[in-house]
Amino acid sequence: MRHQLIDVRKVTKIYKGRIHALRNITFSIKQGEFVYVIGASGAGKSTLLKLLYREEIQTFGSIKIGNTFASQITHKQLYLLRRQLGVVMQSDLFLSNRTVFENIAVCVEAVSGANNSKVAIRTNEALDVVGMLDKSSRKINELSIGQQKRVAIARAIVNHPSIVLADEPTANLDAKAALEIMKLFFKINSMGTTVIMATHDSTMVNTVRERVLELSKGELVRDEQDGGYTRYPDNKDVYIW
CATH class of the missing domain: 3.40.50.300 (P-loop containing nucleotide triphosphate hydrolases)
Known part of the structure; x- marks a missing residue:
């Protein structure tokens, strides 16, 4: 139940x-x-x-x-x-000078204080779920609006929220x-x-x-x-x- x-x-x-x-x-x-x-x-x-x-x-x-x-x-x-909680807003705010990977990783670091290895594992897992693992080294402004939304979703789920x-x-x-x-x-x-x-x-x-x-x-x-x-x-x- x-x-x-x-x-x-x-x-x-x-x-x-x-x-x-x-x-x-x-x-x-x-x-x-x-x-x-x-x-x-x-x-x-x-x-x-x-x-x-x-x-x-x-x-x-x-x-x-x-x-x-x-x-x-x-x-x-x-x-x-x-x-x-993981939150996906109407307007997604990103660190525009950072890569996709860095935009996700910073959320793991801020919430859990995990070591670099754990940060990388969680970040890659989240990007894999949303189908953006192959775009991890791209800058945010190089992505389409739909791809940016995928990154926003990865950011929302990276810390395994309920x-x-x-x-x-x-x-x-x-x-x-x-x-x-x-x-x-x-x-x-x-x-x-x-x-x-x-x-x-x-x-x-x-x-x-x-x-x-x-x-x-x-x-x-x-x-x-x-x-x-x-x-x-x-x-x-x-x-x-």
């Missing part, structure tokens, strides 16, 4: 100006799940992911990752949470490149890693059926899994059928 990995309870996020990015969100995710987070622009998808990896802190409610409440972690302890968060990873990619990137995430998920992906790609969501969390104006309006629906009318009651 898969254990509960993420527990989000009655989470609200309010920004300055009384802007409600999220309203009373509640859900849990088990180890090894693949979850799409969908919704229109401004629905709260990116905010939700930022709360999960503690770039932001919720205004109300609780977020538990494993056995840790995210909001209770001090800045100095953040690395303990982020060891469990969770990978991806924010619109197929944005700005053509259909062929987007499909290849999605195949990588399914491959990573098949290895036991929990994947949570914010996406606008309705074709992929409808074609490869996985659990779907739908946000609308900051509210969780649909939780579809295993062929059934969990609906949250007005975020007050929960009906399952």
Whole structure:
């Protein structure tokens, strides 16, 4: 039986100006799940992911990752949470003057303080998973957008996280490149890693059926899994059928 990995309870996020990015969100995710987070622009998808990896802190409610409440972690302890998380952003930031290998290796060094041999092994393993091992000596600016996204995914998985968060990873990619990137995430998920992906790609969501969390104006309006629906009318009651 898969254990509960993420527990989000009655989470609200309010920004300055009384802007409600999220309203009373509640859900849990088990180890090894693949979850799409969908919704229109401004629905709260990116905010939700930022709360999960503690770039932001919720205004109300609780977020538990494993056995840790995210909001209770001090800045100095953040690395303990982020060891469990791999993050793929909409816009990937790289060390442009470094090689592909160096961009990945620096993440291993920063998190684990491993020796050079272990750094090399982990880096090459991650690059092999995403099909970029033969490009390890290239500079980032020599790669296509799709190849850069593969490097971003390698960077996210290099420290063997239990969770990978991806924010619109197929944005700005053509259909062929987007499909290849999605195949990588399914491959990573098949290895036991929990994947949570914010996406606008309705074709992929409808074609490869996985659990779907739908946000609308900051509210969780649909939780579809295993062929059934969990609906949250007005975020007050929960009906399952």
